[in-house]
Amino acid sequence: MGGASRREARLGQMAGLDDTDRRLIELLRGDGRMAFRALADALGLTESAVRARVRQLESSGAMKVVAVADAEAVGYELLLVVGVEVDGRPALEVAEALARIEEVFSVSLVVGTHDIELLMVARDHEHLAELVTDRLVNIPGVRRILTGLAVDVLKNQPDWVPFDD
Amino acid sequence: MTKRRLDEVDRRILDHLVRDARTSNRRIAEVLGVTEGTVRARIRRMEDEGQIRITAVTNIRKLANPALAFIRVEVERGSHSRAVAEALARDPQIGFVGIMVGGFDILAITMVQSAEQLSAFLHANVHAIPGVRHVECSLGARFVKHDYRISRIVACGTTPERQNA
Numbered sequence: 001m002g003g004a005s006r007r008e009a010r011l012g013q014m015a016g017l018d019d020t021d022r023r024l025i026e027l028l029r030g031d032g033r034m035a036f037r038a039l040a041d042a043l044g045l046t047e048s049a050v051r052a053r054v055r056q057l058e059s060s061g062a063m064k065v066v067a068v069a070d071a072e073a074v075g076y077e078l079l080l081v082v083g084v085e086v087d088g089r090p091a092l093e094v095a096e097a098l099a100r101i102e103e104v105f106s107v108s109l110v111v112g113t114h115d116i117e118l119l120m121v122a123r124d125h126e127h128l129a130e131l132v133t134d135r136l137v138n139i140p141g142v143r144r145i146l147t148g149l150a151v152d153v154l155k156n157q158p159d160w161v162p163f164d165d
Numbered sequence: 166m167t168k169r170r171l172d173e174v175d176r177r178i179l180d181h182l183v184r185d186a187r188t189s190n191r192r193i194a195e196v197l198g199v200t201e202g203t204v205r206a207r208i209r210r211m212e213d214e215g216q217i218r219i220t221a222v223t224n225i226r227k228l229a230n231p232a233l234a235f236i237r238v239e240v241e242r243g244s245h246s247r248a249v250a251e252a253l254a255r256d257p258q259i260g261f262v263g264i265m266v267g268g269f270d271i272l273a274i275t276m277v278q279s280a281e282q283l284s285a286f287l288h289a290n291v292h293a294i295p296g297v298r299h300v301e302c303s304l305g306a307r308f309v310k311h312d313y314r315i316s317r318i319v320a321c322g323t324t325p326e327r328q329n330a
Contacts, residue, residue, distance in 0.1 A: 032219035
């Protein structure tokens with residue numbers, strides 16, 4: 001319950017949402033395919049009012065209902081986090097080059113231990129070796145990488161993600 | 166431990182859901198030439214087995230100064246990585262926890278909105294966990310890519326809303 005209320009606090013920081021919008025988002029976080037009629041009953045609204053709210057939340061770029069596929073179920077056995085140190089080239093250029101690799105699903109410019117943090121998947125060890133030794137380290141500007149392989153993922157619930165409006 | 170891979174019908178249903186996660190079962194059934202019951206049962210099975218997750222995500226770009234913090238934790242020799250990782254996973258503010266091999270023991274990812282908030286969070290929520298020896302952190306300055314369509318879906322006690330539903 002603490003998790004839900006803390007997220008509510010963050011939803012409160014989004015401009016233009018009222019309480020009903022926030023409750024609607026929480027319901028859709030729990031079940032993204034909940035029927036419009038069930039949502040209407042839960043919120044005490046008409047079905048058409050709920051449809052209009054969902055459309056408005058999506059078109060304003062505040063919320064999206066998405067289908068997320070499990071990496072393993074679609075054939076990726078390995079999940080890696082790679083910290084990248086950059087030298088001799090703007091970090092943004094290097095990050096954009098890394099982002100073009102399909103298996104790299106998250107790229108952030110960071111400050112701290114590294115210059116770029118990326119998350120990637122690989123089908124198996126052979127594929128991993130190919131991605132890291134043939135592709136990653138050959139991108140100009142990549143000076144050094146620190147690779148960590150996830151042996152067990154205990155939690156992965158990204159409710160907040162960047163997307164373009 | 167290993168998840169069932171999606172078959173051809175699952176994948177074709179997933180293709181529709183990736184484009185629009187709220188497309189009706191009837192519409193998907195019409196296009197694929199299967200019954201509505203098949204579509205409903207397949208989606209339910211994929212969700213129950215943790216192969217897909219259909220959920221609302223909110224746009225991190227709508228918050229003030231959002232930044233991902235990548236927290237690498239080294240555990241005291243003789244301590245159990247799993248116990249520390251479980252403590253981190255129970256924290257509702259942390260979105261990702263993985264036990265890793267390669268230079269550090271655990272990776273945790275959280276979202277913060279200032280360096281001050283990160284510093285307070287590390288002190289109170291990470292260093293305070295027994296067994297944590299050393300923490301290194303990278304703070305996100307800019308998102309370059311985040312593909313929310315792929316993830317490692319984990320079934321554990323971290324989605325209270327869903328368990329109540």
